[in-house]
Amino acid sequence: MKQNNESFGQHELKDLARRIAKERIAPNAVERDLKCVFPWDAVRILGETGLLSVGVSEHYGGVGGGRTSFASVAREISRACASTALVYVSHVIAAKGIETAGSEAATKKWLPEMLKGQCLGAFAVHEPGCGSNAGAIATTAQRDGDNYVVNGSKFFITSAGEADIYLVLVRTDPEKGPKGISTLIIEKDSPGLSFGSAEDKMGLKSTSSREMFFTDCRVPVGNLIGDEGGGMQVIGKAVVGWGFFGAAGISAGIARSAVEISIRHATERIIAGQPIAVHQGVQFLISDMILGTEATEALLVACAERADSSPDSAALNGFKAKLFASETAVEVTNKAIQVLGGHGYCRDYIVERLFRDARGLTVHFKTSEWLRQDIAKAALDL
Numbered sequence: 001m002k003q004n005n006e007s008f009g010q011h012e013l014k015d016l017a018r019r020i021a022k023e024r025i026a027p028n029a030v031e032r033d034l035k036c037v038f039p040w041d042a043v044r045i046l047g048e049t050g051l052l053s054v055g056v057s058e059h060y061g062g063v064g065g066g067r068t069s070f071a072s073v074a075r076e077i078s079r080a081c082a083s084t085a086l087v088y089v090s091h092v093i094a095a096k097g098i099e100t101a102g103s104e105a106a107t108k109k110w111l112p113e114m115l116k117g118q119c120l121g122a123f124a125v126h127e128p129g130c131g132s133n134a135g136a137i138a139t140t141a142q143r144d145g146d147n148y149v150v151n152g153s154k155f156f157i158t159s160a161g162e163a164d165i166y167l168v169l170v171r172t173d174p175e176k177g178p179k180g181i182s183t184l185i186i187e188k189d190s191p192g193l194s195f196g197s198a199e200d201k202m203g204l205k206s207t208s209s210r211e212m213f214f215t216d217c218r219v220p221v222g223n224l225i226g227d228e229g230g231g232m233q234v235i236g237k238a239v240v241g242w243g244f245f246g247a248a249g250i251s252a253g254i255a256r257s258a259v260e261i262s263i264r265h266a267t268e269r270i271i272a273g274q275p276i277a278v279h280q281g282v283q284f285l286i287s288d289m290i291l292g293t294e295a296t297e298a299l300l301v302a303c304a305e306r307a308d309s310s311p312d313s314a315a316l317n318g319f320k321a322k323l324f325a326s327e328t329a330v331e332v333t334n335k336a337i338q339v340l341g342g343h344g345y346c347r348d349y350i351v352e353r354l355f356r357d358a359r360g361l362t363v364h365f366k367t368s369e370w371l372r373q374d375i376a377k378a379a380l381d382l
């Protein structure tokens, strides 16, 4: 078992993640999905093996590595269980927020335990009235002595009710538009914070998506991450600058699993004495799936490398990687169901779960429509 402060190369990280995911996370994935069980067992394993600290610098006890490493670890975990991968990505987003913008006290307080998996993080931006537009949040945080008093709600938050701490976007000055938005770390047991019941989602079923309610929730001023009014920058760096690459990695992992299962099935399924793989119709499905998956993997690596070498380009590269990966994963898993025929429509054969999980990623982390608009606006200089 590697300790958190040892250095990993990018390939070592990927190989470690692949082995851990296959041997220790995949075996319970079906049951987690069926029973909507939060992947605490997997979180502990990722903490013990150092994988929760990917992307966090060695200065803070992480194993380092850029977005390329982070995306490849998310992909490997997702090949075993996309729900676990989403919990992982949400955790890393919270850790990156604290690392990049938190005070020395904040980094010392939360990062060491987060990296070991003893403190699970999540992020809470979305609200019923804001959709993918973070600038439209309504949750307020008013200064009162040494505390902020938070009122409002967050909707559809991954790991809500399970995670120990939340990177929460709040409005500290309603008069200042985007410059009146800040980021707070809010602990799960804070007085005034409560959680709704788990959403009954189509896929990603063990991620515990819940509403969060803040009613005069008192949060110490020391929990401010970044400057007051600098919340959009914090979210920009952590969610957009890193999270989108993790999201793309999740989709790439789902697509790769669908390809592998389909190839295996096409060679093993015998009809009238022949494997279905001999039919051109099945071959066409499989070749399209392979090309879509390889194109996703190549684009993801290219975008992550560009973002690592030029962090100002991270947002646009993340949008491209996430949009392409999430939409391709839906197409690939849809084709996988076709390759498996009626079996593909049944739970025992996994691809129906892959399809359900893939679908969620076209909505989360900004919808595809927003991403298309963002990419076009950047090209058109609008």
Ligand SMILES: Cc1cc2nc3c(=O)[nH]c(=O)nc-3n(C[C@H](O)[C@H](O)[C@H](O)COP(=O)(O)OP(=O)(O)OC[C@H]3O[C@@H](n4cnc5c(N)ncnc54)[C@H](O)[C@@H]3O)c2cc1C
Pocket: 090, 122, 123, 124, 125, 126, 128, 130, 131, 132, 133, 155, 156, 157, 158, 159, 204, 209, 360, 363, 364, 365, 366, 367, 368, 369, 370, 373
């Ligand atoms: C599985 C899952 C996990 C999630 N986890 C988290 C989490 O951990 N933290 C968090 O903060 N959020 C989380 N979310 C919320 C997610 O970020 C939002 O669902 C997403 O931003 C879309 O918002 P919405 O659901 O309100 O859709 P809406 O904004 O209501 O969108 C509905 C439709 O309208 C379109 N639309 C809306 N506005 C525009 C526009 N301006 N231009 C073009 N089209 C538009 C959309 O593209 C979409 O087709 C999660 C969501 C899912 C599905």
